[in-house]
Amino acid sequence: MIPGPLDPPARLLMGPGPISAYPSVLRAMSAPLVGQYDPFMTSAMAETQELYRGVWNTANEATVLIDGTSRAAIEAAIVSLVRPGDRVLVPVFGRFGHLLAEIAERALAEVHTIETDWGQVFPASVIEEAIVRVKPTLLALVQGDTSTTMNQPLEDIGDICRRHGVLFYSDATASLGGNAFDADAWGLDAATAGLQKCLGGPSGSAPITLSPRAVEVVTARRRIEAGIREAGDTSSADFVRSNYFDLAMILEYWGPRRLNHHTEATSMLYAARECARVLLSEGxxxxxxxxxxxxxxxxxxxxxxxxxxxxxxxxxxxxxxxxxxxxxxxxxxxxxxxxxxxxxxxxxxxxxxxxxxxxxxxxxxxxxxxxxxxxxxxxxxxxxxxxxxxxxxxxxxxxxxxxxxxx
Amino acid sequence: MIPGPLDPPARLLMGPGPISAYPSVLRAMSAPLVGQYDPFMTSAMAETQELYRGVWNTANEATVLIDGTSRAAIEAAIVSLVRPGDRVLVPVFGRFGHLLAEIAERALAEVHTIETDWGQVFPASVIEEAIVRVKPTLLALVQGDTSTTMNQPLEDIGDICRRHGVLFYSDATASLGGNAFDADAWGLDAATAGLQKCLGGPSGSAPITLSPRAVEVVTARRRIEAGIREAGDTSSADFVRSNYFDLAMILEYWGPRRLNHHTEATSMLYAARECARVLLSEGxxxxxxxxxxxxxxxxxxxxxxxxxxxxxxxxxxxxxxxxxxxxxxxxxxxxxxxxxxxxxxxxxxxxxxxxxxxxxxxxxxxxxxxxxxxxxxxxxxxxxxxxxxxxxxxxxxxxxxxxxxxx
CATH class of the missing domain: 3.90.1150.10 (Aspartate Aminotransferase, domain 1)
Incomplete structure (x- = not known):
């Protein structure tokens, strides 16, 4: 028995996400596909990058999408920035702090957590003390943790990280678009999100932005896969333990060289572009x-x-x-x-x-x-x-x- | 300057993929979203699993989607089935064989390749000889390699693998739907694909099916993340070096326990369901x-x-x-x-x-x-x-x- 076409019930989604998408985002996804090296696709990708620079409030060239859910972008950021054995500090104030720690553990980082009660956030001083004690390579900090609804203030954290030579990554999945986020002013080195919360789209495409300092780190671990490697392409022995989440390759795919990596999820790109367009059009x-x-x-x-x-x-x-x-x-x-x-x-x-x-x-x-x-x-x-x-x-x-x- | 809404040019996509999607697949993606634990969502996911059992020609309970492009499913299969140091044999007859080898290398497997000229396929006997020599844990074999257009015959390979105690994985991204594929009859332990070729959808959702033998392997490496771990949940020390691609967690998400993992990419699920529905409706x-x-x-x-x-x-x-x-x-x-x-x-x-x-x-x-x-x-x-x-x-x-x- 083959079922009929989809006919979802009417729903007003007022939970912690996913929520009902903007109608124009749903419409964008039914637009016809184009080839992945079509001039239209190239310009749609470039426009999308520029739109997300607006959403993130950043001048970062390295502002792209990961083809997966918000969790995919978290993993891409962590596995590309952290080497096995590197120390990662995760302040945990809800479920998604645990998730960052978990993903860093899977990447074989030496993970240190500090915790506060659910329903609270961390004063910047507590995070700085932990940084001084742990001396991490990376601070991984959730901005908005939907499990507790808390919004961790980030504005002072970037300076602290810079002073101690720590990379600063934030997961803004639940908060981006509905709460202030200033990637550059706050000194973020990496930030990731998803479409299915305040951006008003479906899950399945995950915006990410990387500072030039973060780009240096991921580029130093560059490895081009056999089959498309050309003369002059060198590979680091310290390569990322994932092909799909290797940000150096993903940046080369989005960059001028357009080096083949995955096949861009065109309809999700359309959705992501429209989410950002709707947001910036409103302001x-x-x-x-x-x-x-x-x-x-x-x-x-x-x-x-x-x-x-x-x-x-x-x-x-x-x-x-x-x-x-x-x-x-x-x-x-x-x-x-x-x-x-x-x-x-x-x-x-x-x-x-x-x-x-x-x-x-x-x-x-x-x-x-x-x-x-x-x-x-x-x-x-x-x-x-x-x-x-x-x-x-x-x-x-x-x-x-x-x-x-x-x- | 904020760009206008998307307006892709008319294109007839006659390349090696992605190709123009079925109109009904595009329409399915504009359907309204529902929550990820909505009864409608649960039934849409169950229907999708059953439809893909039809597409793959399998009775495998473990037939699901990976939320990413076809490459995401390849990585999920390999990192979940292969431990660091395990031997993997990859017969390479085009670019995508190199990709399987690359992904297995990133997973720190001991990768052995055999190669044939581009434009040729392997006789089963050559693959068996290599298996006898290498004694791999996993044989990873592309079915259709678009880089050369070749379609590797798979029907005798499952028996060979079974005789030698080797897990048999095939990447059918480019071939599934347009060429025969008999997951059970051919003795596949794992197979993966994407929507953007013969299935007639956009890239961004990747069907995967696992035999009971493969499920045993991935389940033995089970680790439930902190934050949603409950009493009685044990974790293997031999855990998969990826959270996003940990098939044991993904199977628990799709299974009756519906254990939270990623947030399902609802619109891509709709697309995947429609691709399979269109295919099975035609036959x-x-x-x-x-x-x-x-x-x-x-x-x-x-x-x-x-x-x-x-x-x-x-x-x-x-x-x-x-x-x-x-x-x-x-x-x-x-x-x-x-x-x-x-x-x-x-x-x-x-x-x-x-x-x-x-x-x-x-x-x-x-x-x-x-x-x-x-x-x-x-x-x-x-x-x-x-x-x-x-x-x-x-x-x-x-x-x-x-x-x-x-x-």
Whole structure:
């Protein structure tokens, strides 16, 4: 029995991501393919690089896409920058810190972690102390960790890394586009993201940017594969233990030499280009402000429903809030009812927070007033159905008040 | 200056891939997103697995997608099946054999290659002799190598591998869908592909299937990442040196436990599902026959233009033909004219064949009579423009004759 064509149900995705894509991003993916060395493709790739320089706020020439999910770009950054035995410092304030540590361990780095309670971020001084103690090659630091909703301040970290001769990498998957990110001003050497959060696209293409200092490191480990190697191509014995994630090769593929590596995922390139185009057309600061407004409205809205917000709200990402599941309400059943009866998805969390909080996102296309208010009325109905005592209209009133105050 | 929305030029992609996608595959990618644990997503993933069992001709439970290009799936197969120091045998008959060797070298395997001239394939006996000599853990063998157009016969190799206790992996990126592939009957332990050739989709999602024997190998190296590890989860010290490509984790993500790994590339999943659905709706054998017919028509067509075909035609893939560039014709300028004036793309090749042959594909959606004939008339016009003496209408006449004979 061969199934029919796809016909996905209507969904308003208000979880921690993936979220509903911008309609124009979905349309971009249905554009016809062109060959990978077509002049149009070359110019679409160059445009996409330039657009992402705008998104990252960087002049980095080495601003490209990795053909995979956000996790693919994390691995590309780490395996290309870190040699087996190199020390890597990972401050962990949620699940995705563990992920960076895990990926660095797989790369056979000597991984050192420092941890803080879930729901908190690190003061820069604590990170500096750890750098002094560990003397890492690389600091790998999540910006926004969706598992806890926290947004780690990065602005002072680059200077600290520079002073101690440490490469500074940040995973901005969950935060980029919805919160300020200044790759150059903050002294980032590498940063990676995905499309499926505030950028408003599908998972499957992962923006990455590398500073000239990071490019030097990856280029020094260059190895051109046999079969396309030419006279004069030398290879380092210290090569990256991955072909797919070897950033030196990936940069040569995107660079003027256009050296064959993978076959670019054309439709995902189209999507990535459109995500950045939509963002910059609205304006980088304007998009962050829209996320801040929607996030504040959702925050006050859930408080208006009498729910308790998890974590250090002063350091929350704009685009997601974690609320404690009220006593007596079955968290997963309530989420399932929200999905089945209202077509609205919100998220659970991981590890220590699993079953304890819901995570509600307001990101990308869905950082919109109607999406916020609709989610709040539906949540109110579901909470009441499961026996919670909630102020009638309390969520919408509070959220609408935030929008009214901003108008 | 922010560029406008994408508007790709009309292209008939008749190169060695990527090729023009099926229209319904492009449409599938513009379908709205759903959450990654949505019941619809779970069923779309399960349907996709079952559809690819049909495509691969296998009962393998472990039939999934890798979120990346075809090269990503190659790396996932090799790094998950091969430990550092393990011996890997790679028979090389074109560029993609070199790629398998390269990826295995990056994984720190002890790589042994045997080579044959470009344009030839290996007799099974030669592969068996090398197996006896090398005693590899894994045989990694390309099925169809687009760089030479050759289609390596695989049907006797599985038995040989089984007799000698060797795991048998094949890269079927360029061949799957357009040429017979019988994963179970031929004794494959692992096989990988991409969408952008005969499957008629965009690059960016890579089907993979693993035999129970291969699953045992990868599962023995299982390591669950910190952050989502639960009581009772044990980890092997012999873990895969990649998180993204750890097939044990990827299988748990696709399996009933749905253990969080990457965020599935939803739009690419939609595309992959539609590629397989289109293929099985037409019929697996019927699609291969359509490729065989279009390939024969193109072969006779280029011969009808007086061109010389490269390589051992008896072992050519159905879906691509390499023709020697006639003396005096500037290969790249002629290709550029075909693209600029007719919107038709054909390919050049790599390494020893670069500048010596063109490669013309007839695959997926473009394995069609009108695509074949249009390409031949345009090629005739371009050849004549560059001073080649070509029989008037010779290409179309020969190709139409093949179609008429088959009718």
């Amino acid at each position: 980088r600061d304007e998009v962050v402000a829209r996320h801040a407004l929607a996030g504040r409205a959702m925050l006050e809205g859930v408080r208006g429903l009498g729910l308790t917000v998890f974590g250090d709200v002063a350091h929350k990402m704009n685009n997601v809030v974690a609320v404690e599941i009220p006593d007596g309400v079955p968290g997963d059943a309530a989420r399932a009812a929200l999905l089945a009866d209202f077509g609205i998805e919100i998220g659970t969390s991981f590890g220590p927070l699993h079953g304890r909080v819901w995570r509600i996102g307001t990101m990308g296309y869905n950082a919109r007033k109607d999406a916020v208010l609709t989610t709040l009325v539906a949540l109110e109905a579901v909470l009441r159905r499961f026996g919670a005592r909630v102020p009638v209209g309390g969520g919408v009133e509070a959220a609408a008040g935030v929008y009214a105050g901003a108008a | 697996r054998d019927e699609v291969v026959a359509r490729h065989a017919l279009a390939g024969r028509a193109m072969l006779e067509g280029v011969r009808g233009l007086g061109l010389t075909v490269f390589g051992d035609v008896a072992h050519k893939m159905n879906n691509v033909v390499a023709v020697e560039i006639p003396d005096g014709v500037p290969g790249d300028a002629a290709r550029a004219a075909l693209l600029a004036d007719f919107g038709i793309e054909i390919g050049t090749s790599f390494g020893p064949l670069h500048g010596r042959v063109w490669r013309i594909g007839t695959m997926g959606y473009n394995a069609r009579k009108d695509a074949v004939l249009t390409t031949l008339v345009a090629l005739e016009a371009v050849l004549r423009r560059f001073g080649a003496r070509v029989p008037v209408g010779g290409g179309v006449e020969a190709a139409a004759g093949v179609y008429a004979g088959a009718a």
